């Protein structure tokens with residue numbers, strides 16, 4: 508049996524430590540709270556939920572619903588404790604925060620194979636352990652941040668994210684859009700363009716300026732860099748500023764009329780699937796309702812369905828495709844794993860899911876010397892795909908979405924398609940238990 512050091516007892520670290528312990532491994536779990544707090548956590552409990560109490564939809568037609576189902580099949584601690592602490596919330600799976608964290612804390616305390624240390628860890632030293640798991644989350648403490656940065660060769664550790672919305676390809680009105688890369692470079696089918704005349708553009712800017720925004724936490728005030736501003740912040744700098752930034756029309760003349768529009772929104776195919784498009788440069792702090800309203804003002808996007816909403820947060824994460832395998836092992840050392848939000852997944856459920864997967868993969872590695880990752884048509888496997896196979900140049904954290912899950916069923920009506928996909932995914936997970 509292996510000995511594993513896990514740093515961070517949040518959603519991912521707790522799930523990982525528990526699953527390893529249940530497989531008979533010996534775990535040293537380090538959590539710095541309550542000795543040293545993060546700017547968002549309030550207690551010393553394990554797996555504290557820092558903001559909303561929602562684990563989102565449980566519907567299997569929703570990618571996160573499928574992910575939770577797969578986790579339950581794999582006997583997830585987080586899903587079990589969430590079930591014990593569930594409160595009514597319609598289609599969403601919401602929990603009583605205190606009861607949830609207390610249940611996780613109790614389960615870990617009762618696990619003889621886990622030694623819990625309330626200490627801040629400042630290095631990636633594995634000591635006499637066989638494996639190291641770094642699961643310190645979006646608010647990783649500064650000394651460890653610097654140690655991770657050095658481990659990664661000062662190349663690809665970030666402290667905030669800048670996420671643009673993703674819309675479904677089949678919700679777009681193609682009669683109002685045209686394919687073209689700027690100056691005709693590239694394949695010609697990489698970008699779809701939504702052109703605006705002056706009147707449409709000015710109404711759009713006015714709507715952006717009036718949109719309701721999520722408030723910044725105090726510790727997030729410093730996250731905005733000039734190269735990556737929220738779209739509404741760019742709009743606030745002057746009526747034409749967006750036209751010189753992400754909505755620049757130069758080189759995007761309409762292929763039929765050769766006219767240059769007043770402004771253009773570019774949509775880029777998500778690289779893992781052609782069912783979805785990303786709005787280039789549209790990272791935003793607009794509230795979800797405001798995003799829907801404003802983005803649907805873009806010609807061709809009047810009925811856009813959102814696979815992911817845009818956001819910007821303080822968020823420590825590493826460039827997964829540059830540094831991680833789809834098994835969450837680092838390319839540098841196959842006994843050092845990263846788990847949770849720090850890998851570039853986003854959300855309570857996804858973070859716990861990576862903790863669960865990491866435990867499974869370490870167990871496999873310790874027994875057989877290699878790992879067979881879950882297939883990409885499962886929601887769990889798709890998280891590994893996102894982390895390892897996204898474009899390293901454009902890597903940003905993501906929730907689980909259908910855009911990440913490999914399509915092995917082909918074209919059919921969406922409701923039936925999702926049912927088939929969920930069946931195949933569940934079967935693949937059951938096959939490896």
Ligand SMILES: Cc1cc2nc3c(=O)[nH]c(=O)nc-3n(C[C@H](O)[C@H](O)[C@H](O)COP(=O)(O)OP(=O)(O)OC[C@H]3O[C@@H](n4cnc5c(N)ncnc54)[C@H](O)[C@@H]3O)c2cc1C
Pocket residue numbers: 514515516517518519520537538539540544545547548554555557558559560626627628629642643644645646647648651724821846847848849853854855856858859
């Ligand atoms: C302000 C804020 C609001 C959020 N709101 C939501 C939301 O509403 N819904 C949602 O799904 N997600 C939300 N998230 C994202 C959420 O934090 C993650 O989804 C989830 O908590 C990540 O799990 P994790 O295990 O990776 O990290 P965490 O749950 O944060 O766990 C990491 C743990 O590591 C510990 N730690 C850090 N550094 C060290 C160190 N050096 N030594 C020892 N321990 C250390 C921390 O104390 C923490 O307990 C929010 C994040 C932030 C910052």
